[in-house]
Amino acid sequence: MTAPTAEIEEQPNDWASVRGGVGDRIFSGLALAAGLTIMAALAGVFIFLAIKGATGFSKSSDVYGPHAESFLGYVFPLLVGTFTASIIALIIAVPLAFGIALVISHYAPRWVATPVAYVIDLLAAVPSVVYGLWGAFYLAKKLVPMHEWLHEHLGFIPLFGEPNVSGRSPLTAGIVLAIMILPIITAISREVFSRTPRLHEEAALALGATRWEMIRMTVFPYARSGMVSAVMLGLGRALGETMAVTMVLSVGFDMSWNVLATASPTSIAANIALKYKERSADLLNVLVATGLVLFLLTFLVNFAARWIIGRSERRMAR
Amino acid sequence: MNHPATTLEQAPAERMHIPLTHPRLPQRAEWIVAGIAAAFGALLLVLGVPTVGAAILAGIAFLVVLPVWSLAVEGRRGATDRLMTGLIWTTFVVAIVPLASLLWRVIDQGAGRIDGTFLSYSFFKTQIDQPVGIYHAIIGTLLVTLGAALISVPVGVMAAVYLVEYGKKNKLAKAITFLVDVMTGIPSIVAGLFAFALFTLIFGPAYVSGFGGSVALALLMIPIVVRATEEMLMLVPDELREAAYALGTPKWKTIVRIVLPTALGGILTGITLATSRVIGETAPLLLIAGATDRTNMNPFDGAMTTLPVLIYGQNLRGDAPAEAIAWGAAFILILIVMVLNLAARIVGKIFAPKKG
Numbered sequence: 256m257t258a259p260t261a262e263i264e265e266q267p268n269d270w271a272s273v274r275g276g277v278g279d280r281i282f283s284g285l286a287l288a289a290g291l292t293i294m295a296a297l298a299g300v301f302i303f304l305a306i307k308g309a310t311g312f313s314k315s316s317d318v319y320g321p322h323a324e325s326f327l328g329y330v331f332p333l334l335v336g337t338f339t340a341s342i343i344a345l346i347i348a349v350p351l352a353f354g355i356a357l358v359i360s361h362y363a364p365r366w367v368a369t370p371v372a373y374v375i376d377l378l379a380a381v382p383s384v385v386y387g388l389w390g391a392f393y394l395a396k397k398l399v400p401m402h403e404w405l406h407e408h409l410g411f412i413p414l415f416g417e418p419n420v421s422g423r424s425p426l427t428a429g430i431v432l433a434i435m436i437l438p439i440i441t442a443i444s445r446e447v448f449s450r451t452p453r454l455h456e457e458a459a460l461a462l463g464a465t466r467w468e469m470i471r472m473t474v475f476p477y478a479r480s481g482m483v484s485a486v487m488l489g490l491g492r493a494l495g496e497t498m499a500v501t502m503v504l505s506v507g508f509d510m511s512w513n514v515l516a517t518a519s520p521t522s523i524a525a526n527i528a529l530k531y532k533e534r535s536a537d538l539l540n541v542l543v544a545t546g547l548v549l550f551l552l553t554f555l556v557n558f559a560a561r562w563i564i565g566r567s568e569r570r571m572a573r
Numbered sequence: 574m575n576h577p578a579t580t581l582e583q584a585p586a587e588r589m590h591i592p593l594t595h596p597r598l599p600q601r602a603e604w605i606v607a608g609i610a611a612a613f614g615a616l617l618l619v620l621g622v623p624t625v626g627a628a629i630l631a632g633i634a635f636l637v638v639l640p641v642w643s644l645a646v647e648g649r650r651g652a653t654d655r656l657m658t659g660l661i662w663t664t665f666v667v668a669i670v671p672l673a674s675l676l677w678r679v680i681d682q683g684a685g686r687i688d689g690t691f692l693s694y695s696f697f698k699t700q701i702d703q704p705v706g707i708y709h710a711i712i713g714t715l716l717v718t719l720g721a722a723l724i725s726v727p728v729g730v731m732a733a734v735y736l737v738e739y740g741k742k743n744k745l746a747k748a749i750t751f752l753v754d755v756m757t758g759i760p761s762i763v764a765g766l767f768a769f770a771l772f773t774l775i776f777g778p779a780y781v782s783g784f785g786g787s788v789a790l791a792l793l794m795i796p797i798v799v800r801a802t803e804e805m806l807m808l809v810p811d812e813l814r815e816a817a818y819a820l821g822t823p824k825w826k827t828i829v830r831i832v833l834p835t836a837l838g839g840i841l842t843g844i845t846l847a848t849s850r851v852i853g854e855t856a857p858l859l860l861i862a863g864a865t866d867r868t869n870m871n872p873f874d875g876a877m878t879t880l881p882v883l884i885y886g887q888n889l890r891g892d893a894p895a896e897a898i899a900w901g902a903a904f905i906l907i908l909i910v911m912v913l914n915l916a917a918r919i920v921g922k923i924f925a926p927k928k929g
Contacts, residue, residue, distance in 0.1 A: 282825030283739050289731030290740070290749045293799070296792060297752050300759070300767040307770035354664025362661055371665060378672050380910050382853020383761075384881040385903045388888055389675045392896060434671045465654035488758065495760020497856035498881075502888055524762040528856055536778060546766040550759070557758035561751060 304547040311537075311544030318537045330545050336425070336520030337549075340500055341493035343429025343514065344436055349486055351433075352440035359441075360448040361470060372445070379438035387502030390431035395422035395503060402426065402515050418515040425514045428503040432496055436489040443488060447481030448474055480567035487560035491553045497524035523549045596646050603639065610635035632666075635659065676907075683904025686897050692905075696866035696878075707902050709868040710883040713783060714909075716872050717862060717879055718852045720787025721794050726844055728791075729798025730833075736799070737806040738828055750803075756796040764792040765857025772861060783869070783877035786862030790851045797850060801843020805836035838924030845917035849910045855881035880906045 316324045323329040355375060359368045402418035405426075409415045418424070455473040464472060475482075500522045521529070527542045599605070614631030618624065636659045644652035694706030732749065740746025768789035772780045809832050817827040833840070863876030864886055878886075880902050887899035 276823070278825045279823050282828070283735075286731045286735035286739055289728045290735040290745070292728050293732050293749060293756070293795060294752055296795070297756055299771070300763065300792070303767055303770040303774065304763070307766075307774065351664045351668055354661045355668055357661050358665045362658065374669065374672065377914075378668070380849060380914055381672075381675065382855070382881055382903075382906055382910060384853060384855040384884045385675070385679065385907060388884055388899055388903055389678055391888060393674075393678050394671075434668075437668060465650055467654040467657040468650065470657075491758040495758075495762065497760070497762045498885065501856075502885065524760055524856065527762055527766070528859055531860055539778075543766055543770060546763055550763045550766075553758055553760055553763070554755060557755045560758075561754045565751070 300550065301547075304543055304550060308540060308543035308545075308547045311540035311542070314537055314541060318541060326541070326544065329541065330523070330548055332520035333523045333526050333545060334548075337494055337522035337524070339425050339514060339520075340428045340432055340504075340522055341490055343426060344432035344493045345486065345490060347430060347433035348437045348440060348489060352437050352485070352489070353444055353482065355437075355441045356445040356448050357470065357474075359445050361466070361474065375438050375441050378434065379442075383435065383496065383498040384502070386431055386435055387498040390427060390499055391423065391502045394431065395427050398422045398427050398430070406515060414514050416515060423503050425504065428500045429514070431499045431503060432493050435496060435499060436492045439492055440485045440489040443485035444478065444482050447478040447485070450481075451477045480563050484560040484563040487556055487563070491556040491560065494522075494556065495524055495549060495553050497522075497528050501525040501528045595648075595651075597651075598643055598646055602642070606635055606639045606642065609638065632663065636663065679900065679903050679907055682897070682900035683902075686901030687904060691901055695868045697868070705898070707880065707883060707898070707905065709866070710878045710880045710902060711905065712868055712870065713862070713877040714852060714879040714881075714906075716870070717783045717786045717790065717858065717877060718848060720784055720872055721790035721851055722844070722848055724787060724791035725794040725798055725847070729795045729844075729847075730802050730840065732795075733799050733802035733806055734828060734833075736803055738824070738832070753796045753799045756792075757800070759793065760856075761789075761793055761854050762856040762860070764789045765860035767792065768857060768861045781861060781863035781876045782874060783862050783872035786858040786877065786879070787872065789857035789861055790854055793854065793857070794847045794851045797847035798844055801847065802836070802840050805839030805843065806832060808839070809835045838921045841924060842917045842921035845913055845920060849913035849917070852913070853881055853906060853910060855885055858882050859885065880909075 312326045314326070319325065319329040323332075355371070359372050359375075363371060399418075399420070399422040402422060402424065405415045406418045451474045455477065456469055459469040459473050460466075501524075504521045504525060523545050527546055530538060530542055610631045613634050614627045617627040617630055622630070636656065639659060640652040640656040643655045647655075690704040691706045692711070693708050694704050695709035696705050696707075697709070698705070732753075736746050736750060740749070768785045771788070772782070772785045813831055813835060814827055817831045818824075822830075858879050859882055862879065862882070864878045864882050865876040866878075869875050869877045884899045884902045884906070887895040887902070
């Protein structure tokens, strides 16, 4: 098989233009370069953050401010703040997102499903700073009665301590974050839900299952790994979201589990956005170092999510 | 089972009693209950319950009455099904509420602030009584986003060409695909820190410029462009490529003249959507593009305000005029994003390959 092709390539005919070969090499080289640029960019993010932030891990204790002595002490409350807001967001967004995905994939007739999907995409198109503005100026005030109600009735749980009068609490930030991560979780779970084999569904219905039983018996088992990774991608988005948290919360460093108070720690991203202005070289190094921590954290979460998706796709292809 | 004789005798008698159909609620049961719930809500409204509370209570009434009725007639399984159907539709309604509230708020608060001077003046005052506007931020947004598009479109489209046309699922292509997927999850503030670290290491610690912002945004935009282009290129039928090869067309010319034009509509849609996604980014620009009151036309030198950064700045000030400006700017920003989204759809329709 190889011999004849080699022969043809050795003796170019008139119609096989030589210039085409050169153009091909240039063009494929360009395409390869673009692909490598992407890899280089991702590596560059890590390298430049590492160079700039390396010294931020071990500054003298006064750089880390009045609340912490070491880098670990500085970043730990921020990590707690990041995860508090993100987990509140997930608790609210995940059931909603799965429900909407089911509406689009299984419940609504086609003429309803398309506009529903479009409206959810609109949620993704709204800039984060507008969410922040809405959360800070409007939603926070509207949620004050809810804060008071939670404190009054569930105050025995340490999460719901003394509420903040302005409503600008981690709970509010979490609710805004939930709206922001809703579209991505919906989009991915919608995709995996609609990929359930039609025959499985119809077999379940033919055995007399109601629609909900059909979904529980065929759709969920089939989509389980896709749902897990959708949640993780949502988590990755929530961890790195900056503006909504920055604008709703003010900075606090007190370690507390009270999700209704303002003084609870803010998130890593929000802290960077609030502090970068001081532009003192030492603090900037520390901020870049916290950014590196955030980058690695979201990278790991996304990496795991994509790996789970990829694994399930390979299993289904078999 | 132990007494086959008796069961055999009894079986026919029992079988006679098995109904062939299950009792069901009337077909319009949902509408009947919805009517009852609406009436209940209206009654609450008359009794002085606030609108939001009445709507929520009416919704809960619907979610309770229908399953209970179903439990009485259809049994446990039917009731569960009806409850879950109700809950799943509720999720959609719940998600619509914040979107509607946000859009209404932005239009209500923002539209009134928009006029000629708001769009044509900057914050920089040459006279004491000069009106302020957001002209400088609109220009900044357009320049920074244009820069990001100029960087990310060639890289993104060519990378997608490599993945689909040249890579053909080899190890490198697989690695790039995976990294692009992971890259979509990079937090925007990390992209900003990257641009900040890169440019301050090269040009010194006080460096700010619109171009730096473009680089940060490009990092966020490239993966979206790659994914959209890749998907479109894979939709181009192989017959077209093979027909071109059969005519002796070199591969690069096939790609440039046949494959890319066929996929053009989808690619343009993807690029426009990617642009609308990054045009509202704030955090990276805060770090590297800075903020200024003047109109800056040079993206390579000096701070450059964009609409999102301006909104954030006004939010920090927090007084009433600043809040009004913030809502006005938010209105313009959402308008730009919506126009881009609409344009993406129209462009996709216009350039869609002709059928038949």
